[in-house]
Amino acid sequence: MAPKMIPPASAPAFLAAHGWEGAEILPLAGDASFRRYFRVRRADGATAVLMDAPPDKEDIGPFLAVAGHLLDRGFAPPRPLAIDRAQGLLLLEDFGDDRVGPVLAREPHRERAIYEAAVDILAQIAAQPAPEGLPPYDEAAMAREVLLFTDWYLPAMGAEVDDAAYLDAWAESWGDVARLAEANPVMVLRDYHADNLMVIPGREELGLLDFQDALAGHAAYDLVSLLQDARRDVDPALEEAMIARYVEAANVADPLRFRAHYEILGAQRNTKILGIFTRLWKRDGKAHYLALQPRVWAYLERNLAHPALGPVRGWFDSNVPHKLRAAAWAEGAPQ
Incomplete structure (x- = not known):
């Protein structure tokens, strides 16, 4: 079954360590993999996207490598803002909702x-x-x-x-x-x-x-x-x-x-x-x-x-x- 859209227990500490302490964590989306996405919103209105990629099921390394290639070539993937590889957490630039x-x-x-x-x-x-x-x-x-x-x-x-x-x-x-x-x-x-x-x-x-x-x-x-x-x-x-x-x-x-x-x-x-x-x-x-x-x-x-x-x-x-x-x-x- 699809993973439930509940933030991982480690998310608040991860966010706090990178300037997002107390940010609201809202379900955003899941996909055909085990990755899940949440929008985080600070009190000042700033937003970002939290990717939860359980390390036993997903590796964030390829995402980071390809994002780097795309950024280097002038394209627009979401920029990584904070990374915790061990926990499979990645904070990303928020592009909004307009797919x-x-x-x-x-x-x-x-x-x-x-x-x-x-x-x-x-x-x-x-x-x-x-x-x-x-x-x-x-x-x-x-x-x-x-x-x-x-x-x-x-x-x-x-x-x-x-x-x-x-x-x-x-x-x-x-x-x-x-x-x-x-x-x-x-x-x-x-x-x-x-x-x-x-x-x-x-x-x-x-x-x-x-x-x-x-x-x-x-x-x-x-x-x-x-x-x-x-x-x-x-x-x-x-x-x-x-x-x-x-x-x-x-x-x-x-x-x-x-x-x-x-x-x-x-x-x-x-x-x-x-x-x-x-x-x-x-x-x-x-x-x-x-x-x-x-x-x-x-x-x-x-x-x-x-x-x-x-x-x-x-x-x-x-x-x-x-x-x-x-x-x-x-x-x-x-x-």
Whole structure:
């Protein structure tokens, strides 16, 4: 089950040691991990965000390392204000409450401008090589992720398949992606979508969240994460316009090759997400993610239509019938 939103007992002393004695601690959010977030408010009105990452379950080291890389390159992650690694406590700059997803639900006229800004950030990230020390987003990593589909999704549907044939189909499709990522790796934030981007009061740049799992990989991954968002519908016309914007801004040398890689990584990511959402349901009791499965399937079906994914499409056609795809979720969780 999801952790209860009660501040850790060590929080008041941690805050007091760093100039926040007596600050009010208010529940803010949890996420798909064991991390929890609280807003702390001092008597003078100043606010910050407290991250609670239990050390036996989460390591704040990668968050701090990637935040440092982003800050050094001129981007806007929340700045760390105080750190206690032993207790897994981190006090962060407070960006407010305006995640891009809810902002666009209230103010849909801002969608194009915000997506343009988000795409431009990715083009700027891709203009620099990945920082040293980031693990590679290579074939082994991609394979581990797509196995979430066969390890969690298909068993939940009552289906069993041959993992070897499954991985062979993927390897046949993503070989060129992996070669390019190995030759020219960029920093891939891996969960770059509307609910992890912030409109910061009084600032033009978008704030970045949930980047601690960054890897060194292919530039198209974060673009497809943004434009095929599991949590909100992105109009296909906007998706096409933003792909074109990225291709121009990043000076992509071979747009057709890039588009093939975009669809391959989209298929890989969406397949992984179907497995992750099922695992969150079955293992962690977080059933609310299941409502997102039909949207993810719609993205995946579009990805699989690209010729570069012929082997993977063939495997899906042979092993995952229509009744086990989006149709399985039409009336809620399968029984």
